[in-house]
Amino acid sequence: MTNNIKISNRLKTIGDLVLDNSSVVDVGCDHALLSIYLVINKNCKVIASDINKLPLKEAKKNIEKYNLEDKIKIVLSNGLECINDKFDTIVISGMGASTIINIIKKDIDKVRNCNKIIIESNNDLYSIRKYFLDNYFKIVNEVMVYDKGKYYTIIVFENSNKLIKYNLSELYFGEHKYRNSDIFIKYKNYLIDKYMEILRNKEVDNIRMLLNFLNE
Numbered sequence: 397m398t399n400n401i402k403i404s405n406r407l408k409t410i411g412d413l414v415l416d417n418s419s420v421v422d423v424g425c426d427h428a429l430l431s432i433y434l435v436i437n438k439n440c441k442v443i444a445s446d447i448n449k450l451p452l453k454e455a456k457k458n459i460e461k462y463n464l465e466d467k468i469k470i471v472l473s474n475g476l477e478c479i480n481d482k483f484d485t486i487v488i489s490g491m492g493a494s495t496i497i498n499i500i501k502k503d504i505d506k507v508r509n510c511n512k513i514i515i516e517s518n519n520d521l522y523s524i525r526k527y528f529l530d531n532y533f534k535i536v537n538e539v540m541v542y543d544k545g546k547y548y549t550i551i552v553f554e555n556s557n558k559l560i561k562y563n564l565s566e567l568y569f570g571e572h573k574y575r576n577s578d579i580f581i582k583y584k585n586y587l588i589d590k591y592m593e594i595l596r597n598k599e600v601d602n603i604r605m606l607l608n609f610l611n612e
Protein backbone atom coordinates (compact mmCIF):
# COMPACT_ATOMS: atom_id res chain seq x y z
CA MET A 397 0.00 0.00 0.00
CA THR A 398 1.34 3.43 -0.97
CA ASN A 399 1.99 5.76 1.98
CA ASN A 400 -0.95 8.02 2.63
CA ILE A 401 -0.68 11.73 1.97
CA LYS A 402 -1.29 14.64 4.33
CA ILE A 403 -3.58 17.23 2.78
CA SER A 404 -5.59 20.18 4.09
CA ASN A 405 -9.02 19.72 5.61
CA ARG A 406 -10.47 21.54 2.58
CA LEU A 407 -8.85 19.21 0.01
CA LYS A 408 -9.65 16.09 2.06
CA THR A 409 -13.33 17.10 2.21
CA ILE A 410 -13.36 17.58 -1.56
CA GLY A 411 -11.63 14.22 -2.08
CA ASP A 412 -14.10 12.43 0.16
CA LEU A 413 -16.98 13.61 -2.06
CA VAL A 414 -15.53 11.71 -5.04
CA LEU A 415 -16.89 8.18 -5.52
CA ASP A 416 -14.53 5.20 -5.32
CA ASN A 417 -13.10 4.02 -8.67
CA SER A 418 -14.00 7.24 -10.51
CA SER A 419 -12.12 8.67 -13.49
CA VAL A 420 -11.41 12.21 -12.42
CA VAL A 421 -10.09 15.39 -14.02
CA ASP A 422 -8.50 17.59 -11.36
CA VAL A 423 -8.66 20.95 -13.18
CA GLY A 424 -6.07 23.41 -11.85
CA CYS A 425 -4.36 20.62 -9.92
CA ASP A 426 -1.39 22.81 -8.86
CA HIS A 427 0.73 20.46 -6.65
CA ALA A 428 -1.58 17.47 -7.46
CA LEU A 429 -2.04 16.64 -3.77
CA LEU A 430 -5.76 16.08 -4.30
CA SER A 431 -5.04 13.86 -7.33
CA ILE A 432 -2.67 11.74 -5.22
CA TYR A 433 -5.20 11.53 -2.37
CA LEU A 434 -7.86 10.31 -4.84
CA VAL A 435 -5.66 7.50 -6.13
CA ILE A 436 -4.54 6.32 -2.70
CA ASN A 437 -7.86 6.60 -0.89
CA LYS A 438 -10.48 6.26 -3.62
CA ASN A 439 -8.78 4.03 -6.14
CA CYS A 440 -9.43 6.66 -8.82
CA LYS A 441 -7.75 7.17 -12.18
CA VAL A 442 -6.85 10.84 -12.40
CA ILE A 443 -5.94 13.42 -15.02
CA ALA A 444 -4.07 16.18 -13.20
CA SER A 445 -4.24 19.28 -15.36
CA ASP A 446 -3.19 22.88 -15.04
CA ILE A 447 -2.90 25.89 -17.32
CA ASN A 448 0.62 26.67 -16.07
CA LYS A 449 3.81 24.67 -16.53
CA LEU A 450 5.32 25.49 -13.14
CA PRO A 451 2.60 23.85 -11.01
CA LEU A 452 2.75 20.80 -13.28
CA LYS A 453 6.49 20.47 -12.57
CA GLU A 454 5.65 20.36 -8.84
CA ALA A 455 2.79 17.94 -9.57
CA LYS A 456 5.17 15.63 -11.46
CA LYS A 457 7.63 15.62 -8.53
CA ASN A 458 4.87 14.74 -6.06
CA ILE A 459 3.39 12.05 -8.28
CA GLU A 460 6.83 10.44 -8.69
CA LYS A 461 7.40 10.61 -4.93
CA TYR A 462 4.33 8.40 -4.47
CA ASN A 463 5.14 6.19 -7.50
CA LEU A 464 1.79 6.95 -9.09
CA GLU A 465 2.93 7.73 -12.63
CA ASP A 466 0.73 4.89 -13.97
CA LYS A 467 -2.42 6.20 -12.20
CA ILE A 468 -2.15 9.97 -12.77
CA LYS A 469 -1.75 11.54 -16.19
CA ILE A 470 -0.42 15.09 -16.28
CA VAL A 471 -1.91 17.38 -18.95
CA LEU A 472 -1.12 21.04 -19.65
CA SER A 473 -4.53 22.52 -20.44
CA ASN A 474 -6.64 25.62 -20.20
CA GLY A 475 -9.63 24.09 -18.39
CA LEU A 476 -10.86 21.02 -20.23
CA GLU A 477 -9.61 22.17 -23.65
CA CYS A 478 -6.81 19.56 -24.04
CA ILE A 479 -8.43 16.77 -22.03
CA ASN A 480 -9.27 14.07 -24.55
CA ASP A 481 -9.45 10.99 -22.31
CA LYS A 482 -12.78 9.83 -20.89
CA PHE A 483 -13.68 10.90 -17.35
CA ASP A 484 -16.80 10.74 -15.17
CA THR A 485 -15.95 13.35 -12.53
CA ILE A 486 -14.61 16.90 -12.70
CA VAL A 487 -13.11 18.70 -9.71
CA ILE A 488 -12.43 22.43 -9.92
CA SER A 489 -11.25 23.94 -6.65
CA GLY A 490 -9.40 26.94 -5.33
CA MET A 491 -10.31 29.31 -8.18
CA GLY A 492 -12.64 32.29 -8.52
CA ALA A 493 -16.20 31.92 -9.80
CA SER A 494 -15.65 33.67 -13.14
CA THR A 495 -12.67 31.42 -14.00
CA ILE A 496 -14.68 28.33 -13.03
CA ILE A 497 -17.73 29.39 -15.06
CA ASN A 498 -15.55 30.18 -18.11
CA ILE A 499 -13.92 26.74 -17.89
CA ILE A 500 -17.33 25.04 -17.80
CA LYS A 501 -18.86 27.24 -20.53
CA LYS A 502 -16.00 26.70 -22.96
CA ASP A 503 -16.32 22.90 -22.87
CA ILE A 504 -19.93 22.40 -21.82
CA ASP A 505 -20.28 19.25 -23.99
CA LYS A 506 -17.47 17.50 -22.10
CA VAL A 507 -19.07 18.58 -18.81
CA ARG A 508 -22.47 17.20 -19.88
CA ASN A 509 -20.92 13.81 -20.53
CA CYS A 510 -19.72 13.38 -17.00
CA ASN A 511 -21.62 12.31 -13.86
CA LYS A 512 -20.37 14.64 -11.16
CA ILE A 513 -18.93 18.13 -11.09
CA ILE A 514 -17.40 19.11 -7.76
CA ILE A 515 -16.82 22.83 -7.35
CA GLU A 516 -15.10 24.79 -4.62
CA SER A 517 -15.02 28.46 -5.57
CA ASN A 518 -13.08 31.12 -3.65
CA ASN A 519 -15.92 33.58 -4.06
CA ASP A 520 -19.39 34.37 -5.48
CA LEU A 521 -21.30 31.15 -4.83
CA TYR A 522 -24.44 32.97 -6.03
CA SER A 523 -23.05 33.06 -9.60
CA ILE A 524 -21.83 29.47 -9.40
CA ARG A 525 -25.23 28.12 -8.28
CA LYS A 526 -27.09 30.31 -10.78
CA TYR A 527 -24.92 29.36 -13.75
CA PHE A 528 -25.21 25.61 -13.15
CA LEU A 529 -28.94 25.65 -12.33
CA ASP A 530 -29.72 27.82 -15.39
CA ASN A 531 -27.88 25.27 -17.51
CA TYR A 532 -29.74 22.10 -16.50
CA PHE A 533 -27.58 20.90 -13.64
CA LYS A 534 -28.86 20.09 -10.14
CA ILE A 535 -27.17 20.42 -6.77
CA VAL A 536 -26.92 17.02 -5.08
CA ASN A 537 -24.79 18.02 -2.10
CA GLU A 538 -23.25 21.03 -0.42
CA VAL A 539 -20.63 20.71 2.29
CA MET A 540 -19.03 23.48 4.30
CA VAL A 541 -15.56 23.14 5.73
CA TYR A 542 -13.46 25.36 8.00
CA ASP A 543 -9.77 25.36 7.23
CA LYS A 544 -7.00 27.65 8.48
CA GLY A 545 -9.38 30.40 9.57
CA LYS A 546 -11.62 30.37 6.48
CA TYR A 547 -14.97 28.85 5.52
CA TYR A 548 -15.23 26.98 2.20
CA THR A 549 -18.34 25.62 0.49
CA ILE A 550 -18.03 22.62 -1.79
CA ILE A 551 -20.93 22.03 -4.17
CA VAL A 552 -21.61 18.79 -6.03
CA PHE A 553 -23.55 19.13 -9.29
CA GLU A 554 -25.06 16.49 -11.58
CA ASN A 555 -26.91 16.73 -14.89
CA SER A 556 -30.64 17.33 -14.61
CA ASN A 557 -33.37 16.71 -17.18
CA LYS A 558 -35.42 19.57 -15.81
CA LEU A 559 -34.67 23.17 -14.99
CA ILE A 560 -34.41 23.68 -11.24
CA LYS A 561 -35.21 27.11 -9.82
CA TYR A 562 -33.75 28.42 -6.56
CA ASN A 563 -35.04 31.54 -4.87
CA LEU A 564 -32.61 34.39 -4.18
CA SER A 565 -31.87 33.22 -0.63
CA GLU A 566 -31.02 29.71 -1.87
CA LEU A 567 -28.83 31.09 -4.65
CA TYR A 568 -26.79 33.03 -2.09
CA PHE A 569 -26.61 30.50 0.75
CA GLY A 570 -27.79 27.13 -0.57
CA GLU A 571 -30.99 25.21 0.18
CA HIS A 572 -32.17 25.24 3.81
CA LYS A 573 -31.43 21.53 4.21
CA TYR A 574 -27.71 22.37 3.93
CA ARG A 575 -27.92 25.11 6.55
CA ASN A 576 -28.34 22.91 9.65
CA SER A 577 -24.77 21.79 10.19
CA ASP A 578 -22.86 23.16 13.19
CA ILE A 579 -20.34 24.67 10.83
CA PHE A 580 -22.98 26.49 8.76
CA ILE A 581 -24.46 27.92 11.96
CA LYS A 582 -20.99 29.22 12.95
CA TYR A 583 -20.57 30.65 9.45
CA LYS A 584 -24.01 32.28 9.66
CA ASN A 585 -23.13 33.91 12.99
CA TYR A 586 -19.83 35.07 11.55
CA LEU A 587 -21.66 36.66 8.58
CA ILE A 588 -24.35 38.22 10.78
CA ASP A 589 -21.61 39.91 12.86
CA LYS A 590 -19.82 41.02 9.71
CA TYR A 591 -22.95 42.47 8.05
CA MET A 592 -24.10 44.12 11.30
CA GLU A 593 -20.72 45.82 11.52
CA ILE A 594 -21.10 47.11 7.95
CA LEU A 595 -24.64 48.31 8.72
CA ARG A 596 -23.43 50.15 11.80
CA ASN A 597 -21.08 52.07 9.53
CA LYS A 598 -23.29 52.72 6.52
CA GLU A 599 -26.65 51.98 4.91
CA VAL A 600 -26.39 49.01 2.56
CA ASP A 601 -29.67 47.61 1.29
CA ASN A 602 -28.08 44.46 -0.06
CA ILE A 603 -26.69 43.59 3.34
CA ARG A 604 -30.17 44.00 4.86
CA MET A 605 -31.50 41.49 2.37
CA LEU A 606 -28.71 39.00 3.13
CA LEU A 607 -29.39 39.38 6.85
CA ASN A 608 -33.07 38.65 6.27
CA PHE A 609 -32.15 35.46 4.41
CA LEU A 610 -29.86 34.34 7.24
CA ASN A 611 -32.56 34.96 9.81
CA GLU A 612 -35.26 33.03 7.91
Ligand SMILES: C[S@@+](CC[C@H](N)C(=O)[O-])C[C@H]1O[C@@H](n2cnc3c(N)ncnc32)[C@H](O)[C@@H]1O
Nearest residue numbers: 423424425426446447448451473474475489490
Ligand atom coordinates in the same frame (compact mmCIF):
# COMPACT_ATOMS: atom_id res chain seq x y z
C1 LIG B 1 -5.00 28.32 -6.04
S1 LIG B 1 -4.59 26.99 -7.07
C2 LIG B 1 -5.72 25.75 -6.49
C3 LIG B 1 -5.08 24.41 -6.52
C4 LIG B 1 -5.97 23.25 -6.08
N1 LIG B 1 -7.00 22.98 -7.07
C5 LIG B 1 -6.58 23.51 -4.73
O1 LIG B 1 -7.80 23.58 -4.62
O2 LIG B 1 -5.80 23.65 -3.77
C6 LIG B 1 -5.29 27.41 -8.65
C7 LIG B 1 -4.64 26.62 -9.77
O3 LIG B 1 -5.48 26.72 -10.91
C8 LIG B 1 -4.69 26.92 -12.07
N2 LIG B 1 -5.57 27.53 -13.09
C9 LIG B 1 -6.03 28.80 -13.14
N3 LIG B 1 -6.81 28.98 -14.22
C10 LIG B 1 -6.84 27.78 -14.88
C11 LIG B 1 -7.46 27.31 -16.06
N4 LIG B 1 -8.21 28.13 -16.83
N5 LIG B 1 -7.28 26.03 -16.43
C12 LIG B 1 -6.52 25.19 -15.67
N6 LIG B 1 -5.90 25.57 -14.55
C13 LIG B 1 -6.05 26.85 -14.15
C14 LIG B 1 -3.52 27.76 -11.58
O4 LIG B 1 -2.40 27.65 -12.42
C15 LIG B 1 -3.27 27.17 -10.18
O5 LIG B 1 -2.32 26.13 -10.21
